Each structure stands twice: as C-alpha cells, then as structure tokens.
Amino acid sequence: MRHLWLGATLAIILGGAVMPSRAADTPTLTIFAAADLAFALRDLAPRFEKAHGIKVSLVLGSTGNLARQIEHGAPADLFFAANESFVDDLVRIGAVIPETRGLYAQGRLALATARSFGAKLTDLRQLADTRVRRIAIANPQHAPYGKAAEQALRKVGLWETVQPKLVYGENIRHTLQFLQTGATEVGIVALSVANVPEIDWVAIDPALHAPLNQVVAVVRNSGRPELGLAFIQFVGGPEGRRIMKSYGFLLPGEF
Amino acid sequence: MLSVALTKRLPGFALDVHWDAGEAVVALVGPSGSGKTLTLHCLAGLIRPDAGRVALNDLVLFDARAGIDRPSRTRRLGYVFQGYALFPHLTVGENIAFGLKGWAASRRRERTDMVVERLGLGGLQHRHPRELSGGQQQRVALGRALATDPDLLLLDEPLSALDAPLRRQLRDDLARTIREWGKVTVVVTHDLGEAYQLADRVIVYEHGRVLQSAPKSELLWQPASESVARIMGMRNVLHGTVLKATPDRIQLRWRGQTLEAVNSPSRAYLPPPGSPLAFFIRPEYVRLIRKDRGAPDPSHHMNLMSGTVVSQTDFGTTWTLAIRLDEPGAPAQGEYDLEVEVPRLVHEILELDRDRRWQLSIHRGSIHVLPA
Amino acid sequence: MDLFPVWLSLRVSLVATALTVVVGIPVAWFLARRRHVGKEVVAALVVSPLVLPPTVLGYYLLVLIGTPGPIGRLLGSLGIELAFTWRAAVLAACVGSLPLLIRAAQAGFESVDERLEQAARTLGRSEPSVFWSVSLPLAWRAVVAGMVLAFCRAFGDFGITLMVAGNIPGRTQTLPLAIYDHVQANAMREANVLALLAVGAVIILLVGVGRLARVRY
Secondary structure: HHHHHHHHHHHHHHHHOOOOOOOOOOEEEEEEEEEHHHHHHHHHHHHHHHOOOOOOEEEEHHHHHHHHHOOOOOOOEEEEEEHHHHHHHHHHOEOOOOOOOOOOEEEEEEEEHHHHHHHOOOOOHHHOOOOOOEEEEOOOOOHHHHHHHHHHHHHHOOOOHHHEEEEEOHHHHHHHHHHHHHOOOOOOOOOOOOOOOOOOEOOOHHOOOOEEEEEEEEEEEOOOOHHHHHHHHHHOOOOOOOHHHHOOEEOOOOO | EEEEEEEEEOEEEEEEEOOOOEOOEEEOOOOOOOHHHHHHHHHHHOOOEHHHEEEEEEEEEEOOOEEEEOOOHHOOOEEEEOOOOOOOOOOOHHHHHHHOOOOOOOOOOOOOOOHHHOOOOOOOOOHHHHOOOOOHHHHHHHHHHHHHHOOEEEEEOOOOOOOHHHHHHHHHHHHHHHHHHHOOEEEEOOOOHHHHHHOEEEEEOOOOOOEEEHHHHHHHOOOOOOHHHOOOOOEEEEEEEEEEOOOOOEEEOOOOEEEEEEEHHHHHHHHOOOOOEEEEEEEEHOOEHHHHHOOOOOOOOOOOOOEEEEEEEOOOOOEEEEEOOOOOOOOOOEEOOOEEEEEHHHHHOOOOOOOEEEEEEEEHHHHEEEEE | OOOOOHHHHHHHHHHHHHOOOOOOOOHHHHHHHOOOHHHHHHHHHHHHHHHHHHHHHHHHHHHOOOOOOOOHHHHHHHOOOOOOOOHHHHHHHHHHHHHHHHHHHHHHHOOOOHHHHHHHHOOOHHHHHOOOHHHHHHHHHHHHHHHHHHHHHHHHOOHHHHHHOOOOOOOOOOHHHHHHHHHHHOOOOHHHHHHHHHHHHHHHHHHHHHHHHHOOO
C-alpha cells in the first residue's frame, strides 16, 4: 500500500518534469476570438501565417468567458470580441492597450432554418407559426448575437410569444449546432457562420437591432504587441476585407 | 494489585466504579450494558475517563488529577476483544506477531512459534482467520494478546461467541491458560459459571456501578443485595416480613409460615419487626422428607412446610420441582412457591412421578437473608 | 490529425489522480475517524465542487490563481506560472475529482471495524501505523474504486479546465476540450476519432487496474 503512495508522489514529480509546457518555439500569435469569427478567422489565419511566417494559435469561445480570462491573465496577444462593451471593460481595467482598440467589423444576424425541417423561413414573423416548435438563439445574457436576436424579436413584437420556444446556446457555435443537428428547427445565428450545408438562411434587417459592433484590441500582457497590430492591419487590409465580406460582415466604411 | 477508580459520562449512561483486586484474576459480571466493557476500554486506554485513577502495582496508567493518561500502546497490555477482532487480511502467524513489530526477525519468529505451540495452534500459522473454527480463532486472539508478554490481560466475553458444548471445554482450556501465563487478568462475562471457573474475585456490575466486589466463595453465599442475587441468577429470591431480629437469628413470616434464618455473616443486619425482608433459598438445599421414616426429627428438620409438586423438569442429572405450599393465597413465584432441586437418584427413590404431596424442611443456615 | 490533446489528457489526468490520492486519502481518513466539530464543515467543503456548475467553479478558481489574483501573484513572484498552463489543467481535474475519491475512501475507512483499529492500538501501534497496517489495507478496495472514479473524472473534466487553463490548442487543449471544439465546428470525423481514443485509453487503464486489484484476496 505504501508503494501506491510512493508511486503516486513519483508520478506527480515525473509528470511535472517530463511534460513540455509549451508546444512551439517559433513566434506564435495567440488570438482569443468570439465564436462568430470561427469561419472567417480560420480562413484568414493560414494566409497571415504564410505571408508573415508567424504561427497563429486560435482560441475560440464566448466573448464573455474570453474577456474574463484575459482579465485574469490569459496568455492572449489579441482579442477579437463580438461586441464593444466587453472590450471597453478591459480597457477600463487596463487589460488591453487602449490605443489599439478598433472597430473591425459589424456583425449581422441571419434567420436560419434547418434543412431537415422542410420549409424555409424568410421572415421573422413566421417564428410565431405553430409548426415552429423550437428556436435557437445565443444566450441574450452574455452573447452579443443573442442580445441582438432578442432586440430584433422585440422590435417585431414577437418576444413574448416565442419565449416558450426559445433554446439558448452558450455561444454562436453552440447555437449553430442546435440547427445543424436538427435539435431545433429554426434559429437566429450570426450570418458569418450560417454557410453550412445543414441550414438555409436569410439575412435579418440590421435596423431591427442595435449595431453589432465588433471590436478588437491588443492585450497589454502580450509579449509581442507588434504581431497583434500586424494582424489587425492584415484584417483591415484589402485581402482581409475581401474575406471578411465574404463571410457576411459589414466593414468599416460600409456602415 | 490492580486498583481502579473510574467515572465516565456518556449520553444516557454514567459509569462510576471503584474496586481493587489483589488477586491474579478478576471477573466483571453483570447484565449487558452495565459498563463492564466500558471499564475494559478505560483500562486499556481506548476511552478517556472523565475522572479517576487506574494503577497496576506501582505503574500508574491513568490519573486524572495528576494529568497522566498513558496511550494504549504504552500500557503493556493484552486485549482479547469480543468477537476476537482478528485482522482478516493477515495470517494467524502475522496476527500473533502483530504486537512484536520492533523485534528482530528471528526473535519474533521464535516467540510466535512458542505462542502457537503453547496454544495448540500448530500447523495453522499460514491460515487466515476466516478459515478457522470459533475455538481456534479464540486461541489466536489469546495468543496475539499474550505474545507481547503484557502486564495486564483483558478479556471481553472470551467465550460468548462459541456454542454451548464447545464453550464448556474451552472454558477449561482458557482457565488453564490464564493460570499458566500468570498475568493479572480482568475477564468480562455475563455468565456467572464462567466467572467462577476463571476468576478468584468477582465484581458485580449493574447500571454502571459496582454492587459487590468479593472473593468468589463469599459472593456465592453472601450476595450483598437482592440486585446482586438477581444478577447472579439465584432462584427462590423471596420476600417476607421480619418478626424478630437478633445478631444470630432472624425470625420472619412468609406465606403463612414462620421461618427462622441465620443472620448475614456481618451480623449487623437488624431490621425492625414488621419491616420487609428479602431472602433466598438455594433449590438444592430444600429437603423433601421421606415418608417411610416416621415423624421428622426437629434437630435435623427445621422450617417445616408442606406442599404439592405442581410441575417438574428433567435436566438429565437432576430434576427441578416446582412446589406449591398448602397455604391459601397466591404463590410467591407465579404458579409455585419454591423451586427444589433433587438429584436423579432421589427422584427415583422417592417415586416423585407418582407421589406429589410432600413435607419440606429447610435448615436455618440455608435461608440467606439479603440486606436491603 | 493532431493527437496532442490525447497525450496532454493522459499526463494531466495521471498527475491529477496522483495529486488527488495524496491529498484526498488523509482528508478521507480525517472525516472517517475523528469526531471533531469541524468535521461537518470540511465535509461540506469537500462536496461543494460537485454542486457548483463547473464553469462557475472554474471562474472562482481563476479569480484566485489568475495573474492578478492572490495566489497567482504569490506564485508569480516565485516564478511559477499556473493559470493557462497544463498545471492549471491538473488543478482543475484535481478539484473535480477530489470529492469522488474522498467520499469513496471515506466510506471504505468507515466500514473498517473500529475494534480492529483498537486492537492494533493495544498491540503497541502508533496512529500512523494503525492507518498503514490496518485501516488502509482493509479499505483498499473502496480506495481503489475511488481512484478509478477520480481518474475518469479527471480525464473527462471540461468546464473547470476551460476556465482556468483555457482552450489553447497545443498547450492546454485537453481531449474533452478538443472533442468539443471539433463537434462545435461540426468536424464529426475528428471528434469521433478522439472520442474513441478517449474511451479506449480509459478502458485499457481500467482493465489494468482491475487486474491489479484482483491480485489480492
């Protein structure tokens, strides 16, 4: 029995010694990004890597969680949020460099229908239909796209009616999954991630909700702020803008 | 010399005992829950008494006032638990050697072999407790306790886990072993017969208190009170009224009879006339008077009574008769007044199956008064 | 396919289980034996990670061990990085699996007949010796069962790890996080492969431990 004890302690020590704690030695740019940028950034990152010879590590999550992690010392170089307020919070507490704060895009909502449903919705008001049993949106409490979805639904006067049918996703990717698996028949997702084979979608009039201003900033703790800036410039450059546009974002200058 | 003074308060129970024993073997006897095992635990240092003192010869094991409380492991004792508490994951040999941890391997083996030999456990050293019979387990437990050569040996109901026939035989073995090893021993038992065979002094417990502490011969004849008599399982514990009391004799009235008994050995018991009196009569000392020998001789037969045998039980070597006196009124013990024990031979000679009406006599020395 | 998450998870869960055993068994022993006033408080603390949602638990831990947090700053001054490293993943796995080990081991210790421990004391053993020679050997099965549970929980931790270690691919992305990422990206093939590997690895380990446990009586 004592051997078990010794073995356990040994395992801890060895585990600590043998484990490599870092994977890369080439300069890496760690980007914390909101879930709605999944497709866009997955497209942009390899291009940037090739152009600049810098490895990009992409960490996707919900804007709220990511912001909190950055606040508590997460090793991010760059933070692409899905809204403004979370970044402004970080500016206020000094976790990001204020001068680097910039609006990089405006997000848009899409009304999505799972292909398995049969019909395809084209208007928000159709959500009241009894054949629509479950509607997926991102959690309005902490997801910017969810908040925008709620605003749009209120604007068309449907919020109270559809409340019982709503299913909340933790973030945009989660919400999308409900649709992709057919767990919900319809949903409101980010336009930038709507191009998946399992769903049909139409854009939602941006006038129905507050603008989804998406803000980026360089994290103060970053060991390589110049890399972050380079990436921001890449996204704002001709190639970056083209790709962002292809994923349905509105770009600075267009709104 | 073992001197014990303990008080311990537990929810719903209070132990307050004080006794000394110069004898080698002491038995604690009493009903379950009377504090006997608790006493052993205190002696062993497994429970801390609230107050008191425990000393074995000149070694003080516990003294509340002096702040002494030796931990179990330094008390040099051997404890045989009720149910034996043998380590199931160790062999017999390992169990016995458990207390010999600091010893050199060869010495430890030697000692273990010796204990195994003396307790008749040869060949079982590599077995596990679950493979042994009850009697074997008991001996392993004993061996384990004795292997360390303790100064004090504590046995908690060492035989109660065994079936009756085995118990009888093992009692003899245990008595012999205890005498051979010669340790100061405290045995807890609820069986008086066991206490008598194993110990020199018997201490009677009830409700956390000591009712009587006496060498065993004294206890048999002079239970200190009715409670003690009851605990000792005495039969014919009866209640009468005092007519007259002198240092030598007590005259009392019981069930319409006037009986004369000797006073208790202390001769100081002088209850006033009219006061209630408890007494007992040993069943084997009630004599049935033979009918073929004429009238009873007053010098031999005193306290004459007559009655009818209302039931009888065959115990093999003896018969126990329940006799109801000819007096009117309710009998003293349910359906009968007296229990009488006769040897089988007497039962046959007197043809008790056929003849149920008898005269009885009880010698005054066989009526034992129980001081209140 | 990147199999880094598999190796990371194996190492993290083995180290975490070892840590859980070293910390948890004494606590389980304490809870099983002593009759102290503090016992209920400790017991409640032990169970609390089971009650809180993992990301919430992770958040509270992050507040403590993040660079601006009290423990984070202390460790930082000693040059030790904790948050957002594999060590934080170990911590997360440990926190999640401690309650399981402690309760299983505690039940094991409680089931050991007290008289056996008392007998050991009368036979001259000190408290630690009583523990090693009587209590632990007799509670062995329950302890091993607890360890197995702890390992599985450590291996599968998600929410706490996500918060305190982050989901950083190639650095702290453990197997559960990687599978989840693939599922979210609808890359089901990769997700399935990793899931099979996870289950397979755990089955192999459990069979191995099971064999070991059967060797005894």
